[in-house]
Amino acid sequence: MSTTIRSIRTIARSRAVRIAATGVASLGVALVIALAWRDELARLHAGAIGTAIDRLSWQQVASAAALTVATYLLLPCYDLLALRYVKRRLGAARTIAASVIAYGISHTLGFAAVTGSAVRARFWSSWGLSAGEIAMAVGFAGFTFLLALTAVGGVALAGEPPALLAHLPLAAAVARVAGALAIGAVLTYIVLAARFGGVNVTLRARPWRLPDWRTAVAQVALGFADWTAAAGVLYVLLPGSSAVGLWGFTSAFVLAQLLALASHVPGGLGVFETLMVVQLGDAVPPGALLAALVAYRAIFYFAPFVLAVGALTSYEAWRRRHAARRAAGVLGNALDRLARPFLPTAIGMMTIGGGAMLLVSGATPAVHGRLRTLVDLMPLGIVELSHFTGSVVGASLLVIGWGLTRRLDAA
Template identity: 40%
Template sequence: MHLRRVASLAYIRRVVLTVLPLGLLTMAALVLRHELSELRGGQLLGALKSIPAHRVLLGLACAACNYLALTLYDVLALRHLGRRLPYRQVGFASFVGYAFGHNIGMSFLTGGGVRYRLYAARGLSALDVAQVGTFNALTFWAGLLAVAGVALMVDAGRGAMALLHLSPGWARLLGGALLGVLALYFVLCARVRRPLRVRRLALEVSLPTPRQAVEQLVVSFMDWMLAAMVLWVLLPPGGRVSLATMVALFAVAQLAGLASQVPGGLGVFDSIILAALTPRMPPALVLGILLVYRVIYYLLPFMVAMSMLAAHELLLRRGRRSQRWAPVEQRRREA
């Protein structure tokens, strides 16, 4: 009986994980179709041209600072594991891992695979890399809970949540609940010192100390704020919402994008932003801003990361080839 219940729960879980992304993508497609039904190519081109160069440069600066903050995730994780590496190695592996994970999807696997390829040469095992990924996930969610909770409390349904038809009372309640979950995490970090076992992954994870949890919160909070600012600085002054409103809206859209399991939340994230901002701005302008945002935050870092990884692999092969031929050259000289 117990085995049947476990099997049925596993089946339900697989169905939910399969249906949820499809449902979210379907709703996103319907919203995008409704919002863009009267949009013409000329309108989109005009919207792209209307974004001043200085706002694009500000977006690039925020994206660069954001990816710099993302490298600190691995710094904290490796320090927690007691594995200290030079920042140039950690920053390289972290940046490439996050750029690949953001664009390809399944970040734990894709980003983890890239990290394993780069960290293995530094003496880290597959288990170490898995622990880094788990610690980074905790850091990510700690920051999300803090940013979304504070933004919802400050926004209180007046901005982004009003656009999404969430009343001030429900906005404060949701924000308080998120901050409550974060407080519970800090309590667990302070009291639980035994490693937590993830049996399905044959993985043991030890919770960070309270000091490390605070460091997680600071780094992740900074990451989320900078990521939201990449989009916020692209908005025109006349239609710009407050930063708190944008952070709340950005967090909700990212959560929906994560649930869709689509790389970068493509379509789902955009439909929520589009639906929320079109009362203030023309759909063509919002779509143009979202297009520029994706180029700045996803495409450009991905291209840089691919180039860096390709250059790394090329130099690595050249080094191995030179080591392979060194004894031959030495024998020739001796002869």
């Protein structure tokens, strides 16, 4: 028993240390971001970013939106491959819907292993997948994402190292070596899949089946298509006069996204923008670059996030519609039982109040302007009769209200 308690305490301490280390790292990243943005913003005059945003053409915005749609249509392929790996089919429409919602939320909130996986588990469990199948499918989708990042990052580093590394000694050579190693690791994975596809291996006490070579190639191809489209969203928002090529931009984009993911900042907010400004600040006017980054956040992150939250809320409301209807019925019955004893008294008091208002209105002098208008429209006798009738009705309402409060049948 004491050994178990000590083990729990050790695990709790290790988790607390990890959380504290993550917090300290995030604070450090935030400080670096603040210093970098202070230097960058100091070079801009007031209104430069707003002016650059106004200069974005509708063609640029439409192209960025189209590439965003293409990216979010490619992202469900990660889940389609994962579900195929666990040999479960949910239908393309349901898989795409769940995946788009999951990625729309996890891209903005960050911590995709928690946020996106929780959304997927919510959908998949309601559609019949077991906990083991969900864990394996989520793990395979995460591995596909890392494999895609390794492949794209390796090609980018080997082909054209990011400008962020150009100012460091031997950085370009080291980047090319790292890129070559990444490409080699991906090729090794494909060769192993071709040679040992279908063989079970044990990782962290869990058996995993090595996919066949077709799935491995599909994973890598999906990564290139996904990351190219995602980089294209920001690239088309840059001004046409910027001196940066697509391949060099993709290299900088992948490195910035990788470091943003490693920072544990939700959505990489601030980290990604800072790294892009540092890398492309000499090739793109600062105001135009910041305007493109703001538009990129709105188009690629904020708009899908709002739509995903709305879709998830609608789905949960639809799933719980019968329970909500039953709860409304139970609440209505409870309110009816609680309010029924007080209804006669409440109605009687309102009736007495109405009668009192009529009596007070008939007893107080009328406003001269209104009275003159009435006399012009109808004979004075009818006006006087209406005042008398109002007083009689008011007195009657007082009697009826008293009877209602006393719960008399005659009332």
